[in-house]
Amino acid sequence: MKMELRVQNSSLHSSEDGTMTVSGYVNRTDQLSNTLGVAKKFKEKIPKGVFSRAIQNAQHDIDFLAEHNNKLILASTRNNSLELREDEVGLYMSATITPTSWGHDYYELISSGILKNMSFGFRTVKDSWKSVGFNLYERTIEELELFEVSVVKDPAYSQSTISARGIDICFAEDIEIPVESKKGNKNMKEESINMEKTVHQYRDHSKEIDIEKDNEVKEFNNYFQKVTDTRSLNPSSGNQTLVPTAVSKRLVEKLEETSPVFARVKKFSSVNGDLRIPKETSVGVASFVGEGKSLLEEAFSLGEVTLTQKRAGAYIALTNQLINDSVLNMAEYIPNLLAKRTFKAIERSILRGTSDDEFAGIVPNPDIKNLELSTSATDYELLDKLLDMSLSIHPDYLKGSQFIMSRAFYNRVCKLKDAAGRFYLQNGEVNGHPSYLLFGLEVVVTNSLEDGSKTGEVPCIVGNLEAGYAVMIKKNPQMTLVRDSEHALHGSLGFLFDIYVDGAVYNPDALSKLTIV
Numbered sequence: 001m002k003m004e005l006r007v008q009n010s011s012l013h014s015s016e017d018g019t020m021t022v023s024g025y026v027n028r029t030d031q032l033s034n035t036l037g038v039a040k041k042f043k044e045k046i047p048k049g050v051f052s053r054a055i056q057n058a059q060h061d062i063d064f065l066a067e068h069n070n071k072l073i074l075a076s077t078r079n080n081s082l083e084l085r086e087d088e089v090g091l092y093m094s095a096t097i098t099p100t101s102w103g104h105d106y107y108e109l110i111s112s113g114i115l116k117n118m119s120f121g122f123r124t125v126k127d128s129w130k131s132v133g134f135n136l137y138e139r140t141i142e143e144l145e146l147f148e149v150s151v152v153k154d155p156a157y158s159q160s161t162i163s164a165r166g167i168d169i170c171f172a173e174d175i176e177i178p179v180e181s182k183k184g185n186k187n188m189k190e191e192s193i194n195m196e197k198t199v200h201q202y203r204d205h206s207k208e209i210d211i212e213k214d215n216e217v218k219e220f221n222n223y224f225q226k227v228t229d230t231r232s233l234n235p236s237s238g239n240q241t242l243v244p245t246a247v248s249k250r251l252v253e254k255l256e257e258t259s260p261v262f263a264r265v266k267k268f269s270s271v272n273g274d275l276r277i278p279k280e281t282s283v284g285v286a287s288f289v290g291e292g293k294s295l296l297e298e299a300f301s302l303g304e305v306t307l308t309q310k311r312a313g314a315y316i317a318l319t320n321q322l323i324n325d326s327v328l329n330m331a332e333y334i335p336n337l338l339a340k341r342t343f344k345a346i347e348r349s350i351l352r353g354t355s356d357d358e359f360a361g362i363v364p365n366p367d368i369k370n371l372e373l374s375t376s377a378t379d380y381e382l383l384d385k386l387l388d389m390s391l392s393i394h395p396d397y398l399k400g401s402q403f404i405m406s407r408a409f410y411n412r413v414c415k416l417k418d419a420a421g422r423f424y425l426q427n428g429e430v431n432g433h434p435s436y437l438l439f440g441l442e443v444v445v446t447n448s449l450e451d452g453s454k455t456g457e458v459p460c461i462v463g464n465l466e467a468g469y470a471v472m473i474k475k476n477p478q479m480t481l482v483r484d485s486e487h488a489l490h491g492s493l494g495f496l497f498d499i500y501v502d503g504a505v506y507n508p509d510a511l512s513k514l515t516i517v
Contacts, residue, residue, distance in 0.1 A: 004122055020097040020107045026118045026149050027051070028090035032138070042129075044139035051086040054122075054146040064095045065150040066106045068121060074103055074151075084149070091120070093149055110151060121147040259343035260444050261350055261404065264465040265503065268307070268472045275307040275472045275502075305506040309474035310357060312349075313498030314341035315482075320491045338479070338497040348448040350469060350503055351404070351461065359503035362469065363449075363458045367508035372517045375455060383416055383424065389462045389512050390439045397464040397510040402442040408451035409459035413438065452516050460514040468510030474500040 029051070032043045055062075064082045066072035075081035075095035083094045097103045109115045125143035132138045268275055316337060346359075353361035362368060369392050373385050386403075393401055405413065416424045428437035436443040441462070452459025482494030505511065 004124060020099060020103065021094065022097065022107070022110050022151075023092070023094040024116075024118060025089060026084075026091040026093050026120050029086070031090075035136075041135060042137040042139050043132075044141060046141045046144070048086070048088075050141060050144060051084075051091040051146070054144050055084050055086070058146065060147075062146055063148045064093065064097075065148050066102065067152055068119065068148070068150045072102050072106070074098065074106060082149075084146075093118070106151065115151045115153050117152050118149060119152045120149045123147065259347045261347045261446060261448070261465065262343060262471070264402070265350060265469045265471045266466045266506075268470060276305070305470065305504050307470065307472040307502040307504060309472075309500045310349075310359065310502050311498055311500055312342060312345055313496065314338045314345075315494060315496045316341075317490070317492045317494045320493070334479075334495055338495065342497060342499070344448070346501070347446060350471070351446070351448045352458075353503075359471075359501075360505065362461055362505055362511060363513060365505045365508060368505065369508070369512040371512060371514050373452075373514055375453070375516055379416055382412070385514065386413070386460075386462075387439060389460070389514060390441060392512045393463055394509050397467045397507075398441075399464075400466060401462060401464045401510075402444050403438055404444045404446060404449065404461045406449035406451055406459045407445055407447055408453065409449070410443065410445045412452075413443075452514075455516055457516045458513050459516065461511060462513075463511030465511075468505060468507045469503060470506045471501055471503040474502065 027046060029046050029048045032045050035041050035043055058077075061076050061078040062082065062084060063070075063073050063077075064075040066074055074097045077084065081096045081098060085092055097107050106115065123145040124141055125145055127142055128140045130138050314337075316334070318334075349359040349361060351361055352363045353359040354364050371385060371389055371392065373382065377385070389403075390398075390401075414423070414425050418424060424438060425443065426437045428435050428442070449459055449461070450457035478498060480496040480498075482496055484494075
């Protein structure tokens with residue numbers, strides 16, 4: 001996998017208070033770069049908000065490096081020595097350099113002005129292109145994954161130096177520019193451009209991630225082996241033991257990997273007491289007034305969505321015979337199994353929860369726009385209704401929206417074709433992963449929605465889950481090893497996973513649903 005590099009001709013400033021702190025702008029948003037590429041030239045820009053989303057959605061630590069060298073780490077978000085934020089100018093960084101031998105050296109080089117240019121490594125998740133002249137294009141990077149920021153001496157690329165360290169770089173001249181296909185008419189040309197896909201190559205972080213996961217696996221296996229070796233010492237005394245925190249955190253990762261619905265909702269950190277999310281219930285209308293006249297005061301009211309805490313979890317008991325099987329990797333088997341069982345309950349509760357012990361689900365919410373489809377509807381009527389659903393979402397929330405369908409309903413939609421015999425469901429790519437697209441929106445399939453074969457069922461939801469549904473994780477997930485007399489008699493060990501969460505719709509305008517009538 002490859003990453004892209006960009007250099008910003010900027011001024012990196014150092015502090016004079018003895019803290020070895022440096023700061024400056026890594027990239028200025030909404031500004032076209034210099035012309036890039038060789039045979040095919042292009043300019044590119046990064047709109048406002050892209051860096052904020054990249055920082056918020058980062059799945060790994062972002063490091064401040066010297067000359068893109070992974071061995072010369074100056075600061076990192078891991079210990080909060082690196083602060084990244086996007087303001088009205090662009091991506092701003094402030095780093096307190098760790099006082100290593102090279103840290104002191106590079107701080108002196110920055111302070112003296114020898115090093116003052118910033119560069120950053122990233123992976124393009126989504127971009128768009130347009131022609132602005134003969135053999136010249138404009139590229140807009142709409143979504144990216146930020147890997148690192150570096151201080152460099154030469155504002156141009158240093159290909160030989162960087163490549164010599166084994167870092168796989170995708171340089172500007174290697175980026176593929178979508179080419180307009182020659183069609184019989186203008187509409188076919190535009191359709192071809194829209195359906196063209198830019199292929200991106202990504203930087204490989206697998207070694208760093210694998211090392212971290214290997215450490216967690218070793219921690220779990222060593223702990224598990226210690227427990228199983230000593231379980232005969234107190235076979236009749238009931239007790240419970242907490243599994244290491246690193247393993248419990250992996251359960252949430254498994255939950256997000258297994259449940260795309262849970263992965264997309266807006267998550268809030270735990271607070272003392274209930275979490276109250278304000279929402280507008282009515283908005284006044286502005287007006288023009290003449291000189292010397294007063295503006296009318298409009299009533300403005302706010303409602304709120306309250307999140308408390310609900311307990312969700314799963315429990316399994318493993319026999320000693322299964323545990324003693326050396327082929328089985330317990331650190332993978334147990335978290336996978338518990339996460340799969342837990343996600344079914346949480347995902348169903350997000351979509352259809354109704355009871356007091358569950359989330360407030362999307363389907364039962366009366367404020368969400370409801371579209372109706374007859375049980376005898378033709379394919380044309382179904383397609384027309386699906387288009388109405390996508391159009392019912394406010395444009396501000398359309399980006400990041402997806403269709404969520406039951407398996408049976410999805411199977412029917414898959415077969416819809418246009419007059420030329422082409423399927424409406426197209427292959428696409430979302431966040432670097434292959435996916436199906438309908439009207440440009442991702443399609444997510446779930447078993448938690450109804451089939452849509454009977455009156456009153458809701459087989460499809462469309463909208464932006466992050467903008468419309470909130471989940472508060474009240475208490476961090478916890479996995480407990482249960483060893484009581486009953487398990488001792490049965491020759492088994494119990495594993496209990498539970499998490500205290502709550503969820504509700506906080507913005508009905510971002511969602512709509514389809515009901516069969």
